[in-house]
Amino acid sequence: MEIRAEPITLKLATPFRIAHGTSTARHNVLLHIGSGVGEAAIVPYYPTTVEDVIAYASDFKLEEMENDGSLWLEDSLDSLPDGPAPARAAADIALHDLWGQYLKMPLYRLWGLNPARAPLSSFTLGMAEEDEFRRKVRDSRQYPLLKIKLGTGDLEQDEALVRIAREETDARLCVDANAAWNVEQALSIIPRLAAYDLLFVEQPLAQDDLTGWKTLHAQLPPSMPPLIADESVHDSRDVLKLAESADGINIKLAKCGGLREARRMIALARTLGMQVMLGCMVESSVGVTAAAHLAPLVDYADLDGNLTVLNDPYTGVQWKQGRLHLPDKPGLGVTRRQ
Ligand SMILES: [Mg+2]
Known part of the structure; x- marks a missing residue:
């Protein structure tokens, strides 16, 4: 079977600034x-x-x-070599797409999922100076759920971004610190941010600070918003490590290696009583649509990675007021733009 890699450059409508740095384009x-x-x-x-x-x-x-395709997926996935997670994810997604095409059904149907059960998907706002951030929030009023990137290096500034968002919109709000705080900072700022009614707080601490996660979880009052681990959880092996100290996990296909592993993580998290978020990187409609097929299984979706891409080579899942609308074509259901 023909296997072909196609490098693409995704240009962003506006520079995307998070605690890890700023991007104007991504190379996938x-x-x-x-x-x-x-x-x-x-x-x-x-x-x-x-x-x-x-x-x-x-x-x-x-x-x-x-055979007719129906017996073929697991064996093909098992035959893939080990390698970096984004590469394994790409192969896993392509094989799922092909499997759905053989069976003439969208993936979510093959899995028995009802797309109406997908949660609202958040729209992400990168960090910015206060005036610019206020403008960005005003420009995002059509979105019912906003994720605010924090980790400016200054807790007062972090709180100011959330306050501005609260002043400018009635949307539900959640925050993602991208590993920027230490335990003391997190213990200080999370209760302050909770006053703005947050749906969750994502990745407050450094990726490997498992002791910090335990301390934070034990010392925060129970009324605080759930803590969701993103950078600290790559695949199902990481879920157990955080079972006692995070309230949920953020699954991304590029971190875990694809749809099969993502479904394992969802099952494991549910077994452990944890919440599940489905996220993405800056991606075209191919990667985002693949993740969106799993959205009916999760509590939170953050699948906006294609929305600010100016030159998305595909169409797939559509956004309407924060709701995800999955394509009804076989497999992923994505279509190449002309
Ligand atoms: Mg995150």
Whole structure:
């Protein structure tokens, strides 16, 4: 079966500033397997490069399907070589797409999921100076759920961004510190931010600070918004480590290696009584639509990675007032733009 890597550059409508740095474009890789397509999201603060994904794609072969397609997915996924998570995710997504095409059904239908059960998806606002941030919030009033990136390096400034958002919109708010705070800072600011009625607080602490997570969870009052782990949780092996100290996990296909692993993580988190968020990186409609097929299984969705991309090569899941509308075509259901 033909396997082909296609590097793409995604241009952003506005620079995206988070605690890890600022981006004006991202370089991802589409992976085509037969008529299936997947995407490897390349993130500046993780080690995988475009070249790593291209090398991965040249590293495996797949036999043409011999049965009717229905018995083929798991074996194909098992035959993929180990490699960086974004590359494995791209291959996993492309194989799921192909599987759905063979069976002539959208993925969510093959999994028995009702798309009406998908939660609202948040729209993310990067950090900015106060006046510019106020403008950004005003420009985002059509979104019923806003995620505010924090970690400016100054807790007063972090709180000011949330206060401005609260002043300018009636939307539900949540925040993502992208690992910017230490335990003392988190214990100080989370109760202050909670006064603005937050849906959750994401990744307050450093990725590997598991002791800090335990301390934070134990010392915050129970009335605080749930703590969701993002950078600290890559795949299902990480979920157990945080079972006692995070209230939920943020699953991203580029971190965990694809849809099969994401479904394992959801099952494990539910077994442990944890909440589940589904996130994405800056991605085209390929990667975002793949994740969106799982949205009926989760509590929170943050699938806006394609919305500020100016040159998305595909169409797929559509946004209407924060609601995700999945395409009804087989597989991922994405379509190449002309
Ligand atoms: Mg995050």
